[in-house]
Amino acid sequence: MPASSATPPSAASSAPVVTRFAPSPTGYLHIGGGRTALFNWLFARGRGGKFLLRIEDTDRERSTPEATAAILRGLTWLGLDWDGDVVSQFDRKDRHAEVAHQMLARGTAYKCFSTQDEIAAFRAKAEAEGASYAVFQSPWRDADPARFPDSPYVIRMKAPRTGESHIDDQVQGRVVIKNDTLDDMIVLRSDGTPTYMLAVVVDDHDMGVTHVIRGDDHLNNAARQQMVYTAMDWAVPVWAHIPLIHGPDGKKLSKRHGATGVEEYQVMGYPAAGMRNYLSRLGWAHGDMEIFTSQEAMKVFDLKGIGKAPARLDFKKLENTCGHHMAMTDDAALLHELTAYLAAAEKPALTSAQSDLLLRGMYCVKDRAKTFPDLIDKAHFMLISRPIVPDEAAAKSLDAVSRGILKTLTPRLQNASWTKDALEPILNQIVAETGLGFGKLAAPIRAALAGKTATPSVFDMMLVIGRNETLARLEEASA
RNA sequence: GGCCCGUUCGUCUAUCGGUUAGGACACCUGGUUUUCAACCAGGUAAGAGGGGUUCGACUCCCCUACGGGCUGCCA
Numbered sequence: 142m143p144a145s146s147a148t149p150p151s152a153a154s155s156a157p158v159v160t161r162f163a164p165s166p167t168g169y170l171h172i173g174g175g176r177t178a179l180f181n182w183l184f185a186r187g188r189g190g191k192f193l194l195r196i197e198d199t200d201r202e203r204s205t206p207e208a209t210a211a212i213l214r215g216l217t218w219l220g221l222d223w224d225g226d227v228v229s230q231f232d233r234k235d236r237h238a239e240v241a242h243q244m245l246a247r248g249t250a251y252k253c254f255s256t257q258d259e260i261a262a263f264r265a266k267a268e269a270e271g272a273s274y275a276v277f278q279s280p281w282r283d284a285d286p287a288r289f290p291d292s293p294y295v296i297r298m299k300a301p302r303t304g305e306s307h308i309d310d311q312v313q314g315r316v317v318i319k320n321d322t323l324d325d326m327i328v329l330r331s332d333g334t335p336t337y338m339l340a341v342v343v344d345d346h347d348m349g350v351t352h353v354i355r356g357d358d359h360l361n362n363a364a365r366q367q368m369v370y371t372a373m374d375w376a377v378p379v380w381a382h383i384p385l386i387h388g389p390d391g392k393k394l395s396k397r398h399g400a401t402g403v404e405e406y407q408v409m410g411y412p413a414a415g416m417r418n419y420l421s422r423l424g425w426a427h428g429d430m431e432i433f434t435s436q437e438a439m440k441v442f443d444l445k446g447i448g449k450a451p452a453r454l455d456f457k458k459l460e461n462t463c464g465h466h467m468a469m470t471d472d473a474a475l476l477h478e479l480t481a482y483l484a485a486a487e488k489p490a491l492t493s494a495q496s497d498l499l500l501r502g503m504y505c506v507k508d509r510a511k512t513f514p515d516l517i518d519k520a521h522f523m524l525i526s527r528p529i530v531p532d533e534a535a536a537k538s539l540d541a542v543s544r545g546i547l548k549t550l551t552p553r554l555q556n557a558s559w560t561k562d563a564l565e566p567i568l569n570q571i572v573a574e575t576g577l578g579f580g581k582l583a584a585p586i587r588a589a590l591a592g593k594t595a596t597p598s599v600f601d602m603m604l605v606i607g608r609n610e611t612l613a614r615l616e617e618a619s620a
Numbered sequence: 621g622g623c624c625c626g627u628u629c630g631u632c633u634a635u636c637g638g639u640u641a642g643g644a645c646a647c648c649u650g651g652u653u654u655u656c657a658a659c660c661a662g663g664u665a666a667g668a669g670g671g672g673u674u675c676g677a678c679u680c681c682c683c684u685a686c687g688g689g690c691u692g693c694c695a
Binding site (some may be wrong): 200295340341 | 621622623624625626627630631632633634642643644645646653654655656657658659687688689690691692693694695
């Protein structure tokens with residue numbers, strides 16, 4: 142191994158783009174993981190490339206099928222579709238071992254018979270001698286095979302010990318790592334199973350991954366992984382290590398910040414398109430572009446536009462972004478998503494009558510809603526049925542005087558043409574007759590039709606629920 | 621401890637040595653209005669600190685502070 146290994150040739154930029162998302166199935170899909178997947182998806186889809194999914198389940202202790210299922214659900218909800226089958230890293234362990242042995246044969250890796258106790262002792266000794274950092278140096282690195290004992294061994298990389306390595310990263314720039322900080326990492330455990338460092342490289346290579354876009358917690362690992370590419374004479378992929386997402390307080394995002402799982406956002410009722418928009422603007426920008434569809438993002442998404450600083454989650458902006466997407470989505474699609482939300486949130490499903498009405502009245506609520514719970518709240522008047530029970534505030538606007546006014550209104554609506562143009566003069570007429578402001582008339586109508594004080598326009602409500610229901614609710618309230 | 625990465629309005633960001641440092645969210649004021657929103661107009665608000673380099677630095681270099689990551693037979 143040369144003291145200073147030059148960067149191996151990067152994957153040809155003209156080759157079709159292949160990206161991947163490779164989560165380990167130890168829990169739900171983290172919001173940061175969701176964004177990583179999104180970047181990979183945008184990058185590949187925007188270039189006619191492929192976006193692959195691989196589950197890094199080599200840690201048998203911590204990997205669970207439930208976690209894999211949760212990750213797939215999260216990605217599916219976010220609308221991030223992947224190409225081909227989901228690859229299980231564990232299933233490829235024989236291939237990983239094969240590569241480890243090939244490196245053994247090439248002399249770029251070696252068998253190490255040191256026990257874990259011996260390694261611990263090595264570190265303890267180095268520490269006792271005042272060394273602040275102890276890279277384990279195996280005595281077996283250049284040992285004569287004739288001396289090999291008949292005991293378990295691991296396979297380690299023969300890492301360069303002097304000079305420096307560098308990785309050329311699309312986000313981080315050129316990062317230089319001194320080789321004496323790189324240890325002879327283990328690639329095959331004593332039980333014959335591969336470590337992550339080996340498996341990830343072998344899989345990325347075999348799957349034809351051209352661009353590795355992942356969290357910058359892997360930045361240092363990239364230098365180690367590059368050793369494997371070099372040892373096998375494989376083309377190194379283009380690296381792009383993106384910063385992690387932090388909580389509102391700037392600390393690493395954790396449970397105490399609230400929602401960290403993608404599915405939690407689904408349950409809270411954020412639309413997936415809004416999530417994608419918001420998440421893509423977290424750490425990435427394209428000029429002043431703020432509100433955009435994923436199709437639009439694909440056209441301009443570029444690794445160069447990713448910042449190096451970690452971004453904080455801001456729920457206000459998330460809501461605002463989602464509000465734009467609610468308004469942008471067509472009525473039928475929105476209803477469909479709402480149905481999925483109700484199921485995910487384990488709330489009662491809509492009856493077909495409610496769905497029909499909602500579709501008819503979607504136009505007057507979607508512009509003002511930011512989330513699905515918000516939408517439901519604003520669509521309250523469409524979802525309830527008589528008797529309408531007014532809430533406390535609404536009840537106040539149904540006093541004797543107001544009920545009297547409603548009584549005079551009802552007969553006039555009996556034969557009115559049911560359009561806003563026809564209804565408006567009727568209400569205005571009553572306003573003129575009573576000498577009250579329009580607001581004084583609108584309030585009891587709102588209370589009667591929706592049982593609430595905050596509702597869409599009274600005309601929209603009347604139009605949406607129709608003449609018969611309007612009259613019934615008005616009569617009921619004025620009785 | 622060592623190494624690596626980062627630091628522009630409260631937040632997300634634009635800026636690729638020369639700008640009145642721009643936009644978005646949030647916030648405040650005003651307008652509109654039929655309530656809540658939405659919408660329209662305007663406003664407050666930023667280059668972590670200290671040294672350099674330069675005619676000129678947010679932009680390049682160094683130091684400090686703070687934050688993050690890696691340092692496993694975890695991924």
